[in-house]
Amino acid sequence: MASPGAPPPLAELPEQNCGYSEVQYWDQRYQSAADSAPYEWFGDFSSFRYLLEPELRPEDRILVLGCGNSALSYELFLRGFPDVTSVDYSSVVVAAMRARYAHVPTLRWETMDVRALGFPSGSFDVVLEKGMLDALLAGERDPWTVSSEGVHTVDQVLNEVSRVLVPRGRFISLTSAAPHFRTRHYAQARYGWSLRHATYSSGFHFHLYLMHKGRELSVAQLAQGAQILSPPRPSTSPCCLQDSDHEDFLSAIQL
DSSP states (O other): OOOTTOOOOGGGSOSSGGGGGOHHHHHHHHHHTTTSOOOOTTOOHHHHHHHHGGGOOTTOOEEEESOTTOSHHHHHHHTTOOOEEEEESOHHHHHHHHHHTTTOTTEEEEEOOTTSOOSOTTOEEEEEEESHHHHHTTTOSOTTSOOHHHHHHHHHHHHHHHHHEEEEEEEEEEESOOHHHHHHHHOOGGGOBOOEEEEESSSSOEEEEEEEBTSOOOHHHHHHHTTTTSOOOOSSOOOOOOOOSSGGGGGGOOO
């Protein structure tokens, strides 16, 4: 397995960070690296297993969003969670993953846009995403004030997540985004879930957010959610996100 922090060759990087939200970029990247080892955004399974596994049951129907070529879905199978459906909007990587794990029939792979999932409501007990939202927001220039387009994109995804979850279902998000940036997106009453946060990894901390459908947000969380289009700014302006010659910059995108 590839090292979680090992950057891909420079030829595989988009010209601008906004390229991470374009399907054409991912098709090209995965086409040129169809046989490469899994690339793990924000840590491999062992780094967050102790937080994730207590929230899962063997009978859970699990949906992984924006799976890429991560080994996460296969790791779930190996750990006793066999019913896993993985989606990505790159048909290239979906075909590659179907071939790679053809020996595991309970792992299903579908080409799908996470903003318009093709599943009936209440289809899953658990929805997982690891780095998918970070990629969608990578083109944002200011981590304190997300554009209205960025807010709308995240809202589309989260509405779909809430829709496909069963009552008492769980949404788990693994990301580089700290609570003062990401909580405001998740803390919307219309999604119908509660919100918990934990950190994992050593050195630079990554973040795990756990949403339970059917439970309520706190008053403080709702207040954060109300600030989504006009969040408070820091006393000193942060540097704008700059394009980078490797993908370590994603660890600093806290949207």
